[in-house]
Amino acid sequence: MxxxxxxxxxxxxxxxxxxxxxxxxxxxxxxxxxxxxxxxxxxxxxxxKTKADLALALVERYANLDQAHLDMNLVRAEELARDPLQQMLIFIGLLKEEMAGLTEPFPGCLYASFCYEAQLFDDNTHTVIQNMMLEWRRRLSSKFVDIIDLYPPKLDIAPESLADMALVIYEGAFILSKTLKEPVTTAEQLGHYRNYVELLFETPAE
Amino acid sequence: MxxxxxxxxxxxxxxxxxxxxxxxxxxxxxxxxxxxxxxxxxxxxxxxKTKADLALALVERYANLDQAHLDMNLVRAEELARDPLQQMLIFIGLLKEEMAGLTEPFPGCLYASFCYEAQLFDDNTHTVIQNMMLEWRRRLSSKFVDIIDLYPPKLDIAPESLADMALVIYEGAFILSKTLKEPVTTAEQLGHYRNYVELLFETPAE
DNA sequence: TTAAACATACCGACTAGTTGGTTTGTTTAA
DNA sequence: TTAAACAAACCAACTAGTCGGTATGTTTAA
Missing domain, CATH: 1.10.10 (Arc Repressor Mutant, subunit A)
Structure with a gap:
């Protein structure tokens, strides 16, 4: 060898x-x-070959882990419930629990890091990140489409933007958490995301 | 002179x-x-004096504009309604409308940019950013305390984390918007924030 | 079995250009 | 005249990347 x-x-x-x-x-x-x-x-x-080559390798590795992480938690949620709304609530709960035990702020997301230095990278590197963000949108909005079918939402919402909210919460919470050095922020904010989904689709008590 | x-x-x-x-x-x-x-x-x-001095001057100017922006929209909302919940919903609506007309993604937030290069800056620079984030938390959570008093929320929530959600949505939406080159994202996500507040505190129809 | 041929992994001195910052001098307006 | 506002040449340290060489293996053919 x-x-x-x-x-x-x-x-x-x-x-x-x-x-x-x-x-x-x-x-x-x-x-x-x-x-x-x-x-x-x-x-x-x-x-x-170059430093830019390292950047590409890093986002590819990061995106692969992200994909596996997304898949795993969706599968787990689908194993634990049949109803798509319950699956989504469990899914967000799993994400929240991952962040709940941190004793220091999550080190941060490579997508966000590269986003604010975007002009330094080539198209290949950008595409990897974009595709992974679109993958989150596809996977979650597909689930939200099922949910909307079953539970007429209280407000008129687009499933794609509701799906986007997951990444939005992640990225935003990381920034607050890192800046204020408060590890709990991310879990708290994911909790609000779960609350929102719950309130949007809950069937009113009769 | x-x-x-x-x-x-x-x-x-x-x-x-x-x-x-x-x-x-x-x-x-x-x-x-x-x-x-x-x-x-x-x-x-x-x-x-140095490049670091420029960085400090930039965040100070940015934070001053941010403070004025926060003040102005809170005052406008308070002029348009007496009820704190209505004020908050108007306030978020004002923020949303600012972002709704963009034809290209918002150029981004200096706080977030500096966050992922944090180790390059001195304590003064960090403190300016932290104080402005805490100012958002103070101002909005104070309003949420009033709201909670008047409208028992459907779920148990901490006013500070609900206040933090505004900046979280901003920062996260900027990252998605910049990366996917979709200008509407920020307004959409602020819309979800407003929906969430509405659903949390709405008085159930009787 | 063995040794030549080859491939991959790694080292560290070197280079051309860029970095933040300094120095010295000139312009401008009160 | 004076002091702030600017210009331009300059510097030491650092930058990404190169290159000749070595160490440690694997493959091949006699």
């Missing part, structure tokens, strides 16, 4: 990601990454 | 801010700023 470079590659990516979430991509120099990773420039540019 | 440098200073800050919202603070070199502003390095470092 050849020397396994996947460990080195993973170490580089882990180091880079934690640096990027703290100081942004631009300020995360290759020198800082290799120092953090404990390797050399030769090793870095063996694994990544 | 010698030449009036306030125009130059403003031009520098405007150029810097638009560059920062597109590519982040770190990638926004002083050279790029002075090129965009059409001035020289001498002028730049006459007005700002």
């Amino acid at each position: 050849p020397r396994d470079g996947t460990i080195t590659r993973t170490t580089i990516m882990d180091s880079a990601q934690s640096l990027i979430l703290g100081q942004g991509f631009s300020a995360t120099s290759v020198d800082k990454v290799i120092e953090q990773a404990g390797i050399t420039k030769g090793a870095f540019f063996h694994h990544f | 010698p030449r009036d440098g306030t125009i130059t200073r403003t031009t520098i800050m405007d150029s810097a801010q638009s560059l920062i919202l597109g590519q982040g603070f770190s990638a926004t070199s002083v050279d790029k700023v002075i090129e965009q502003a059409g001035i020289t390095k001498g002028a730049f470092f006459h007005h700002f």
Whole structure:
């Protein structure tokens, strides 16, 4: 077996990601990454053709984890209930519980980090992020379409924008949580999202 | 009095801010700023002792505008209604209408931009941002306390986290809007926030 | 079995250009 | 005349990326 470079590659990516979430991509120099990773420039540019290539690899890995995370929680919710509204409420509850136990703010989202340095990245990198945001929209709005069918909502709402709200809450809560150093914010805000869905579709007591 | 440098200073800050919202603070070199502003390095470092000094000046100006914006819309809402719930719904409606007419995504929020490059800035800069976030929380949660007094909410909620939701929606919606290049997102999401408040406190039909 | 040929992983000095910041001097208006 | 407002040349440190070389394996053919 050849020397396994996947460990080195993973170490580089882990180091880079934690640096990027703290100081942004631009300020995360290759020198800082290799120092953090404990390797050399030769090793870095063996694994990544350019620094932009690292950025792409990072968002691809992040999006893959995000996809798996989305799939897993949707499947779990669908296993725990048959009714689409119950599934959605359970799904949001699962997301909330993940964030509820944090003792320090979530380190942040790579999508948001790259969003405010967007002009530094190429189209491939942007597309990966856009597609993953659209995937959240597709998956959740499809569920909301089923819900609207069964439970006439109290207000006229578009399922896509209701689906978007999940990511909106995540991204916004991360920013407040990081800035104010309050770990509970994200779980609290996901709780409001769940409340909103509940109130929108609940059948009035008769 | 010698030449009036306030125009130059403003031009520098405007150029810097638009560059920062597109590519982040770190990638926004002083050279790029002075090129965009059409001035020289001498002028730049006459007005700002360091690049970090520019960052502080930018967030201070941004926070002052934010404060005025918050004040103005709260006053307008209080002029248009006496009931605190109606005031809050009008207030959110005013924010929504500001965003509803955009033909391209809002350029973004300086708080969020700095949040993901946080380690580059000093405590003064952070404090300005934190104080403005806490100001939003104070002002809106005070209103929500009044609302809760008058309209027993359907669910048990903390007024602070309900107040935080305004900024959360803003910051999150900006990120989706910028990434997906969809200008309507922010107004849509503020609409959901208004819906949520409405549903939480509405008096059930009898 | 063995050794030559090859492939991958990695090292670290080097380069051309950029970075924030300084220095020295000039222009402008009161 | 004076002091703020600006210009332009300059600097040391840092930037991403290159390149020749080495170390450690795998494959192939006799």
